[in-house]
Amino acid sequence: MLTVLFIVMGVLILALGVVMMIGNRRINESGVRSFRRHIDALSPEARREVHDRVRAQRDKKEGR
Amino acid sequence: MARDLAIDLGTANTLVYMKGKGIVLNEPSVIALNRQTGEVLATGREAWQMIGRTPGYIVAVRPLRGGAITDFEITERMIRLLLQRVGVSRFTRPKVVICVPSAITEVERRAVTDAARRAGAADAQLIEQPMAAAIGADLPIDEPVGNMVIDIGGGTSETAVISLGGIVALEAVRVGSFDIDAAIQAYVRREHGIAIGERTAEEVKMAIGSAAPTEDESQAEVRGRDLMTGLPKTVILTPEEIRFAIEDVVSSIIASVVRCLAKAPPELAQDFLVRGMYLVGGGGLLRGLAQRIERETQVPVKMSNMPLEAVVLGAGHCIEHYDALKNMFMGARR
Numbered sequence A: 001m002l003t004v005l006f007i008v009m010g011v012l013i014l015a016l017g018v019v020m021m022i023g024n025r026r027i028n029e030s031g032v033r034s035f036r037r038h039i040d041a042l043s044p045e046a047r048r049e050v051h052d053r054v055r056a057q058r059d060k061k062e063g064r
Numbered sequence B: 001m002a003r004d005l006a007i008d009l010g011t012a013n014t015l016v017y018m019k020g021k022g023i024v025l026n027e028p029s030v031i032a033l034n035r036q037t038g039e040v041l042a043t044g045r046e047a048w049q050m051i052g053r054t055p056g057y058i059v060a061v062r063p064l065r066g067g068a069i070t071d072f073e074i075t076e077r078m079i080r081l082l083l084q085r086v087g088v089s090r091f092t093r094p095k096v097v098i099c100v101p102s103a104i105t106e107v108e109r110r111a112v113t114d115a116a117r118r119a120g121a122a123d124a125q126l127i128e129q130p131m132a133a134a135i136g137a138d139l140p141i142d143e144p145v146g147n148m149v150i151d152i153g154g155g156t157s158e159t160a161v162i163s164l165g166g167i168v169a170l171e172a173v174r175v176g177s178f179d180i181d182a183a184i185q186a187y188v189r190r191e192h193g194i195a196i197g198e199r200t201a202e203e204v205k206m207a208i209g210s211a212a213p214t215e216d217e218s219q220a221e222v223r224g225r226d227l228m229t230g231l232p233k234t235v236i237l238t239p240e241e242i243r244f245a246i247e248d249v250v251s252s253i254i255a256s257v258v259r260c261l262a263k264a265p266p267e268l269a270q271d272f273l274v275r276g277m278y279l280v281g282g283g284g285l286l287r288g289l290a291q292r293i294e295r296e297t298q299v300p301v302k303m304s305n306m307p308l309e310a311v312v313l314g315a316g317h318c319i320e321h322y323d324a325l326k327n328m329f330m331g332a333r334r
Ligand SMILES: Nc1ncnc2c1ncn2[C@@H]1O[C@H](COP(=O)(O)OP(=O)(O)O)[C@@H](O)[C@H]1O
Pocket: B009, B010, B011, B012, B013, B014, B152, B153, B154, B155, B156, B177, B178, B202, B205, B206, B280, B281, B282, B283, B284, B285, B286, B287, B308
Protein backbone atom coordinates (compact mmCIF):
# COMPACT_ATOMS: atom_id res chain seq x y z
CA MET A 1 0.00 0.00 0.00
CA LEU A 2 2.75 2.38 1.09
CA THR A 3 4.89 1.51 -1.98
CA VAL A 4 1.99 2.35 -4.29
CA LEU A 5 1.63 5.69 -2.58
CA PHE A 6 5.36 6.36 -2.97
CA ILE A 7 5.24 5.46 -6.66
CA VAL A 8 2.24 7.71 -7.24
CA MET A 9 3.97 10.55 -5.44
CA GLY A 10 7.17 9.97 -7.40
CA VAL A 11 5.27 10.07 -10.67
CA LEU A 12 3.48 13.23 -9.62
CA ILE A 13 6.74 15.00 -8.73
CA LEU A 14 8.28 13.91 -12.01
CA ALA A 15 5.27 15.16 -13.95
CA LEU A 16 5.43 18.47 -12.13
CA GLY A 17 9.12 18.79 -12.99
CA VAL A 18 8.44 18.09 -16.66
CA VAL A 19 5.62 20.64 -16.75
CA MET A 20 7.87 23.25 -15.14
CA MET A 21 10.66 22.54 -17.60
CA ILE A 22 8.36 22.90 -20.58
CA GLY A 23 6.94 26.10 -19.14
CA ASN A 24 10.43 27.42 -18.62
CA ARG A 25 11.47 26.61 -22.12
CA ARG A 26 8.38 28.33 -23.47
CA ILE A 27 9.24 31.47 -21.50
CA ASN A 28 12.80 31.33 -22.79
CA GLU A 29 11.60 30.84 -26.33
CA SER A 30 9.23 33.75 -26.05
CA GLY A 31 12.17 35.79 -24.74
CA VAL A 32 14.22 34.91 -27.78
CA ARG A 33 11.35 35.63 -30.10
CA SER A 34 10.40 38.99 -28.62
CA PHE A 35 14.05 40.07 -28.51
CA ARG A 36 14.41 39.19 -32.21
CA ARG A 37 11.25 41.07 -32.98
CA HIS A 38 12.53 44.09 -31.03
CA ILE A 39 15.90 44.05 -32.82
CA ASP A 40 14.34 43.48 -36.23
CA ALA A 41 12.00 46.40 -35.68
CA LEU A 42 15.06 48.59 -35.17
CA SER A 43 16.82 47.53 -38.36
CA PRO A 44 17.60 50.20 -40.95
CA GLU A 45 15.11 48.59 -43.35
CA ALA A 46 12.32 48.82 -40.79
CA ARG A 47 13.20 52.41 -40.04
CA ARG A 48 13.29 53.54 -43.64
CA GLU A 49 9.53 54.02 -43.87
CA VAL A 50 9.34 56.78 -41.25
CA HIS A 51 12.50 58.45 -42.50
CA ASP A 52 11.37 58.54 -46.08
CA ARG A 53 7.98 59.87 -45.08
CA VAL A 54 9.40 62.75 -43.06
CA ARG A 55 12.11 63.53 -45.57
CA ALA A 56 9.57 63.68 -48.38
CA GLN A 57 7.43 65.96 -46.22
CA ARG A 58 10.38 68.25 -45.59
CA ASP A 59 11.48 68.34 -49.22
CA LYS A 60 7.95 69.23 -50.24
CA LYS A 61 7.86 72.07 -47.75
CA GLU A 62 11.25 73.39 -48.83
CA GLY A 63 10.35 73.08 -52.50
CA ARG A 64 7.44 75.46 -52.08
CA MET B 1 -10.67 56.34 -34.92
CA ALA B 2 -7.85 58.80 -34.46
CA ARG B 3 -4.42 57.77 -35.61
CA ASP B 4 -1.78 56.94 -33.03
CA LEU B 5 0.66 59.69 -32.13
CA ALA B 6 4.28 60.22 -31.15
CA ILE B 7 5.18 63.39 -29.28
CA ASP B 8 8.57 65.00 -28.68
CA LEU B 9 7.81 67.13 -25.65
CA GLY B 10 10.98 69.21 -25.78
CA THR B 11 12.01 71.98 -23.43
CA ALA B 12 12.03 74.39 -26.38
CA ASN B 13 9.99 72.77 -29.15
CA THR B 14 7.17 70.28 -29.35
CA LEU B 15 6.76 68.03 -32.38
CA VAL B 16 3.97 65.57 -33.11
CA TYR B 17 4.18 62.65 -35.51
CA MET B 18 0.97 60.97 -36.65
CA LYS B 19 1.08 57.27 -37.55
CA GLY B 20 1.05 56.71 -41.28
CA LYS B 21 1.13 60.43 -41.92
CA GLY B 22 4.28 62.19 -40.72
CA ILE B 23 4.97 65.31 -38.65
CA VAL B 24 1.71 67.18 -38.13
CA LEU B 25 2.80 69.79 -35.61
CA ASN B 26 6.05 71.61 -34.83
CA GLU B 27 6.04 74.64 -32.57
CA PRO B 28 7.61 76.18 -29.46
CA SER B 29 6.69 74.57 -26.11
CA VAL B 30 5.20 77.78 -24.77
CA ILE B 31 1.88 78.57 -23.17
CA ALA B 32 0.43 82.01 -22.38
CA LEU B 33 -1.94 82.37 -19.45
CA ASN B 34 -4.05 85.02 -17.85
CA ARG B 35 -2.36 85.51 -14.50
CA GLN B 36 -5.60 86.31 -12.70
CA THR B 37 -8.03 83.75 -14.06
CA GLY B 38 -5.54 81.11 -15.09
CA GLU B 39 -7.18 80.89 -18.52
CA VAL B 40 -5.03 79.74 -21.43
CA LEU B 41 -4.69 82.60 -23.91
CA ALA B 42 -2.38 81.10 -26.50
CA THR B 43 -0.01 78.21 -27.14
CA GLY B 44 2.83 77.47 -29.50
CA ARG B 45 4.16 80.09 -31.87
CA GLU B 46 1.58 82.65 -30.86
CA ALA B 47 2.52 82.31 -27.19
CA TRP B 48 6.22 82.36 -28.06
CA GLN B 49 5.84 85.74 -29.69
CA MET B 50 4.53 87.08 -26.40
CA ILE B 51 7.63 86.11 -24.37
CA GLY B 52 9.04 89.24 -22.77
CA ARG B 53 6.31 91.43 -24.28
CA THR B 54 3.32 90.75 -22.11
CA PRO B 55 1.36 93.19 -20.00
CA GLY B 56 1.22 92.41 -16.29
CA TYR B 57 -1.84 90.20 -16.44
CA ILE B 58 -0.41 87.76 -19.00
CA VAL B 59 2.43 85.29 -18.46
CA ALA B 60 4.06 83.37 -21.28
CA VAL B 61 5.94 80.37 -19.92
CA ARG B 62 7.81 77.26 -21.02
CA PRO B 63 6.52 74.64 -18.58
CA LEU B 64 9.36 72.18 -19.24
CA ARG B 65 12.05 74.80 -19.38
CA GLY B 66 14.68 73.25 -17.13
CA GLY B 67 14.01 69.67 -18.18
CA ALA B 68 11.78 69.34 -15.15
CA ILE B 69 8.11 69.98 -14.73
CA THR B 70 7.81 73.02 -12.53
CA ASP B 71 4.05 73.35 -12.72
CA PHE B 72 2.06 70.15 -13.15
CA GLU B 73 -1.21 71.87 -13.85
CA ILE B 74 0.15 74.02 -16.64
CA THR B 75 1.99 71.08 -18.18
CA GLU B 76 -1.15 69.02 -18.09
CA ARG B 77 -3.11 71.74 -19.82
CA MET B 78 -0.46 72.11 -22.46
CA ILE B 79 -0.57 68.39 -23.21
CA ARG B 80 -4.36 68.39 -23.38
CA LEU B 81 -4.46 71.35 -25.74
CA LEU B 82 -1.78 69.77 -27.87
CA LEU B 83 -3.72 66.53 -28.21
CA GLN B 84 -6.94 68.37 -28.90
CA ARG B 85 -5.29 70.31 -31.67
CA VAL B 86 -4.21 67.17 -33.48
CA GLY B 87 -7.70 65.74 -33.25
CA VAL B 88 -7.72 63.65 -30.08
CA SER B 89 -10.99 63.56 -28.18
CA ARG B 90 -12.70 61.26 -25.73
CA PHE B 91 -14.16 59.36 -28.68
CA THR B 92 -11.06 58.80 -30.78
CA ARG B 93 -8.71 57.34 -28.17
CA PRO B 94 -5.36 56.87 -29.94
CA LYS B 95 -2.22 55.32 -28.49
CA VAL B 96 0.44 57.90 -27.67
CA VAL B 97 4.20 57.60 -27.25
CA ILE B 98 5.81 60.60 -25.57
CA CYS B 99 9.50 61.50 -25.35
CA VAL B 100 10.54 63.24 -22.18
CA PRO B 101 13.92 64.40 -20.85
CA SER B 102 15.45 61.39 -19.09
CA ALA B 103 16.14 63.50 -16.02
CA ILE B 104 12.48 63.80 -15.09
CA THR B 105 11.31 62.04 -11.94
CA GLU B 106 8.87 59.21 -11.49
CA VAL B 107 6.22 61.64 -10.29
CA GLU B 108 6.74 63.89 -13.29
CA ARG B 109 6.50 60.90 -15.61
CA ARG B 110 3.22 59.85 -14.11
CA ALA B 111 1.94 63.41 -14.49
CA VAL B 112 2.72 63.33 -18.21
CA THR B 113 1.10 59.98 -18.92
CA ASP B 114 -1.91 60.80 -16.76
CA ALA B 115 -2.39 64.07 -18.59
CA ALA B 116 -2.32 62.26 -21.93
CA ARG B 117 -4.81 59.67 -20.74
CA ARG B 118 -7.14 62.28 -19.34
CA ALA B 119 -6.97 64.12 -22.66
CA GLY B 120 -8.29 61.02 -24.38
CA ALA B 121 -5.30 58.76 -25.11
CA ALA B 122 -6.18 55.05 -24.82
CA ASP B 123 -2.63 54.32 -23.79
CA ALA B 124 0.30 56.65 -23.08
CA GLN B 125 3.87 55.39 -22.97
CA LEU B 126 7.14 57.22 -22.41
CA ILE B 127 10.44 56.69 -24.15
CA GLU B 128 13.82 58.11 -23.26
CA GLN B 129 14.85 61.03 -25.43
CA PRO B 130 18.35 59.87 -26.42
CA MET B 131 16.96 56.45 -27.36
CA ALA B 132 14.43 58.08 -29.66
CA ALA B 133 17.14 60.38 -31.00
CA ALA B 134 19.37 57.41 -31.85
CA ILE B 135 16.54 55.68 -33.70
CA GLY B 136 15.71 58.89 -35.52
CA ALA B 137 19.33 59.69 -36.34
CA ASP B 138 19.56 56.44 -38.27
CA LEU B 139 22.29 54.85 -36.14
CA PRO B 140 22.79 51.06 -36.40
CA ILE B 141 21.45 50.45 -32.90
CA ASP B 142 20.21 46.98 -33.84
CA GLU B 143 23.82 45.78 -33.91
CA PRO B 144 26.08 44.90 -30.98
CA VAL B 145 28.20 48.00 -31.50
CA GLY B 146 28.55 51.20 -29.52
CA ASN B 147 26.48 54.07 -30.85
CA MET B 148 26.78 57.40 -29.17
CA VAL B 149 24.29 60.21 -29.49
CA ILE B 150 24.44 63.69 -27.99
CA ASP B 151 21.15 65.59 -27.85
CA ILE B 152 21.50 69.24 -26.92
CA GLY B 153 18.15 70.91 -26.42
CA GLY B 154 16.98 74.11 -24.82
CA GLY B 155 17.07 73.09 -21.17
CA THR B 156 18.84 69.76 -21.23
CA SER B 157 21.79 67.96 -22.78
CA GLU B 158 21.67 64.19 -22.91
CA THR B 159 24.39 61.86 -24.05
CA ALA B 160 23.79 58.14 -24.39
CA VAL B 161 25.58 55.02 -25.51
CA ILE B 162 23.29 52.55 -27.20
CA SER B 163 23.89 48.99 -28.30
CA LEU B 164 21.55 46.14 -29.24
CA GLY B 165 18.44 48.24 -28.93
CA GLY B 166 19.07 49.43 -25.39
CA ILE B 167 20.81 52.14 -23.39
CA VAL B 168 24.22 51.14 -22.05
CA ALA B 169 25.26 54.46 -20.53
CA LEU B 170 23.44 57.73 -20.07
CA GLU B 171 24.42 61.15 -18.84
CA ALA B 172 21.81 63.87 -18.66
CA VAL B 173 22.34 67.40 -17.37
CA ARG B 174 19.95 70.27 -16.98
CA VAL B 175 22.12 72.59 -19.01
CA GLY B 176 21.35 73.50 -22.59
CA SER B 177 20.98 76.18 -25.18
CA PHE B 178 18.69 78.33 -22.99
CA ASP B 179 21.62 78.70 -20.62
CA ILE B 180 23.68 80.08 -23.49
CA ASP B 181 20.97 82.70 -24.05
CA ALA B 182 20.99 83.53 -20.35
CA ALA B 183 24.79 83.81 -20.34
CA ILE B 184 24.64 86.27 -23.25
CA GLN B 185 21.97 88.29 -21.45
CA ALA B 186 24.05 88.44 -18.28
CA TYR B 187 27.22 89.35 -20.15
CA VAL B 188 25.62 92.21 -22.11
CA ARG B 189 24.12 93.55 -18.92
CA ARG B 190 27.40 93.38 -17.02
CA GLU B 191 29.82 94.55 -19.70
CA HIS B 192 27.71 96.91 -21.78
CA GLY B 193 25.21 98.07 -19.20
CA ILE B 194 22.17 97.25 -21.25
CA ALA B 195 19.30 94.89 -20.61
CA ILE B 196 18.20 92.62 -23.44
CA GLY B 197 15.40 90.09 -23.56
CA GLU B 198 15.63 86.33 -23.77
CA ARG B 199 14.58 86.28 -27.41
CA THR B 200 17.11 88.93 -28.40
CA ALA B 201 19.84 86.93 -26.69
CA GLU B 202 18.76 83.88 -28.68
CA GLU B 203 18.99 85.88 -31.91
CA VAL B 204 22.52 86.96 -31.01
CA LYS B 205 23.46 83.33 -30.33
CA MET B 206 22.14 82.18 -33.68
CA ALA B 207 23.67 85.10 -35.56
CA ILE B 208 27.20 85.17 -34.15
CA GLY B 209 27.44 82.64 -31.31
CA SER B 210 30.15 79.99 -31.49
CA ALA B 211 31.97 77.47 -29.33
CA ALA B 212 35.24 77.79 -31.25
CA PRO B 213 36.61 80.30 -33.76
CA THR B 214 35.22 79.79 -37.25
CA GLU B 215 35.84 81.34 -40.64
CA ASP B 216 33.98 84.45 -41.81
CA GLU B 217 32.91 85.73 -38.42
CA SER B 218 30.94 88.93 -38.18
CA GLN B 219 29.74 91.30 -35.50
CA ALA B 220 26.19 91.89 -34.42
CA GLU B 221 24.27 94.97 -33.47
CA VAL B 222 21.97 94.56 -30.53
CA ARG B 223 19.35 96.88 -29.13
CA GLY B 224 18.38 96.97 -25.50
CA ARG B 225 17.55 99.24 -22.62
CA ASP B 226 20.34 101.27 -21.06
CA LEU B 227 20.44 100.39 -17.37
CA MET B 228 21.61 103.89 -16.39
CA THR B 229 19.34 106.11 -18.46
CA GLY B 230 16.51 103.68 -19.10
CA LEU B 231 16.58 104.66 -22.76
CA PRO B 232 16.91 102.37 -25.79
CA LYS B 233 20.52 101.86 -26.80
CA THR B 234 22.44 99.96 -29.46
CA VAL B 235 25.76 98.18 -28.92
CA ILE B 236 28.04 96.13 -31.15
CA LEU B 237 28.95 92.61 -30.02
CA THR B 238 31.87 90.63 -31.36
CA PRO B 239 32.06 86.85 -31.80
CA GLU B 240 35.06 86.71 -29.42
CA GLU B 241 33.19 88.30 -26.57
CA ILE B 242 30.17 86.04 -27.08
CA ARG B 243 32.50 83.02 -27.04
CA PHE B 244 33.89 84.28 -23.77
CA ALA B 245 30.40 84.93 -22.39
CA ILE B 246 29.14 81.41 -23.09
CA GLU B 247 32.31 79.48 -22.32
CA ASP B 248 31.16 78.17 -18.94
CA VAL B 249 27.98 76.74 -20.40
CA VAL B 250 29.75 75.21 -23.37
CA SER B 251 32.37 73.57 -21.21
CA SER B 252 29.83 72.10 -18.83
CA ILE B 253 27.97 70.56 -21.77
CA ILE B 254 31.23 69.07 -23.05
CA ALA B 255 32.07 67.81 -19.56
CA SER B 256 28.85 65.81 -19.52
CA VAL B 257 29.75 64.21 -22.86
CA VAL B 258 33.13 63.25 -21.41
CA ARG B 259 31.45 61.72 -18.34
CA CYS B 260 29.24 59.59 -20.58
CA LEU B 261 32.27 58.40 -22.55
CA ALA B 262 33.88 57.39 -19.29
CA LYS B 263 30.84 55.34 -18.30
CA ALA B 264 30.89 53.26 -21.48
CA PRO B 265 32.37 49.74 -21.35
CA PRO B 266 35.79 49.56 -23.03
CA GLU B 267 34.62 47.25 -25.81
CA LEU B 268 32.16 49.86 -26.96
CA ALA B 269 34.56 52.75 -26.49
CA GLN B 270 36.64 51.37 -29.37
CA ASP B 271 33.62 51.61 -31.62
CA PHE B 272 33.24 55.35 -31.09
CA LEU B 273 36.69 56.02 -32.44
CA VAL B 274 35.66 54.40 -35.71
CA ARG B 275 32.01 55.39 -35.90
CA GLY B 276 32.10 58.72 -34.16
CA MET B 277 29.33 60.26 -32.10
CA TYR B 278 26.21 61.89 -33.47
CA LEU B 279 24.99 65.32 -32.56
CA VAL B 280 21.26 66.10 -32.58
CA GLY B 281 19.03 68.85 -31.16
CA GLY B 282 18.90 72.58 -31.85
CA GLY B 283 21.67 73.35 -29.37
CA GLY B 284 24.02 71.13 -31.38
CA LEU B 285 23.75 73.61 -34.25
CA LEU B 286 25.88 76.15 -32.40
CA ARG B 287 28.83 76.98 -34.63
CA GLY B 288 32.07 75.24 -33.75
CA LEU B 289 30.49 73.03 -31.09
CA ALA B 290 31.02 69.77 -32.99
CA GLN B 291 34.67 70.70 -33.54
CA ARG B 292 35.11 71.61 -29.87
CA ILE B 293 33.67 68.28 -28.69
CA GLU B 294 35.83 66.48 -31.23
CA ARG B 295 38.95 68.25 -30.05
CA GLU B 296 38.31 67.66 -26.36
CA THR B 297 37.27 64.02 -26.61
CA GLN B 298 39.42 62.90 -29.54
CA VAL B 299 36.33 61.20 -30.95
CA PRO B 300 34.94 62.25 -34.35
CA VAL B 301 31.63 64.12 -34.12
CA LYS B 302 29.05 64.00 -36.87
CA MET B 303 25.95 66.06 -37.36
CA SER B 304 22.84 63.94 -37.87
CA ASN B 305 20.74 64.49 -40.98
CA MET B 306 17.66 65.87 -39.32
CA PRO B 307 18.89 67.22 -35.98
CA LEU B 308 15.66 68.96 -35.02
CA GLU B 309 13.38 66.11 -36.04
CA ALA B 310 15.46 63.12 -34.92
CA VAL B 311 13.65 62.62 -31.61
CA VAL B 312 10.13 62.76 -32.99
CA LEU B 313 11.21 60.55 -35.88
CA GLY B 314 12.46 57.93 -33.44
CA ALA B 315 9.28 58.15 -31.38
CA GLY B 316 7.30 57.97 -34.63
CA HIS B 317 9.08 54.76 -35.46
CA CYS B 318 8.05 53.37 -32.07
CA ILE B 319 4.41 54.17 -32.70
CA GLU B 320 4.59 52.50 -36.13
CA HIS B 321 6.05 49.34 -34.51
CA TYR B 322 4.30 49.63 -31.18
CA ASP B 323 4.04 45.94 -30.27
CA ALA B 324 7.53 44.93 -31.31
CA LEU B 325 9.13 47.83 -29.46
CA LYS B 326 6.98 47.66 -26.32
CA ASN B 327 9.84 46.78 -24.00
CA MET B 328 11.61 49.98 -24.87
CA PHE B 329 9.02 52.08 -23.09
CA MET B 330 10.12 53.49 -19.78
CA GLY B 331 7.41 51.80 -17.72
CA ALA B 332 8.38 48.38 -19.09
CA ARG B 333 11.69 48.33 -17.25
CA ARG B 334 10.81 48.39 -13.64
N1 LIG C 1 21.38 77.52 -35.46
C1 LIG C 1 21.36 77.45 -34.14
N2 LIG C 1 22.45 77.81 -33.42
C2 LIG C 1 22.42 77.75 -32.08
N3 LIG C 1 21.38 77.35 -31.37
C3 LIG C 1 20.26 76.99 -32.01
C4 LIG C 1 20.19 77.02 -33.43
N4 LIG C 1 18.95 76.59 -33.81
C5 LIG C 1 18.29 76.34 -32.67
N5 LIG C 1 19.05 76.57 -31.59
C6 LIG C 1 18.68 76.42 -30.19
O1 LIG C 1 18.26 75.11 -29.94
C7 LIG C 1 17.29 75.09 -28.89
C8 LIG C 1 16.12 74.24 -29.28
O2 LIG C 1 16.53 72.98 -29.62
P1 LIG C 1 15.54 71.73 -29.53
O3 LIG C 1 16.30 70.55 -29.94
O4 LIG C 1 14.29 72.03 -30.26
O5 LIG C 1 15.25 71.72 -27.96
P2 LIG C 1 14.31 70.79 -27.10
O6 LIG C 1 14.48 69.42 -27.67
O7 LIG C 1 14.81 70.93 -25.72
O8 LIG C 1 12.92 71.31 -27.27
C9 LIG C 1 16.89 76.53 -28.65
O9 LIG C 1 17.45 76.96 -27.42
C10 LIG C 1 17.51 77.27 -29.82
O10 LIG C 1 17.93 78.58 -29.46
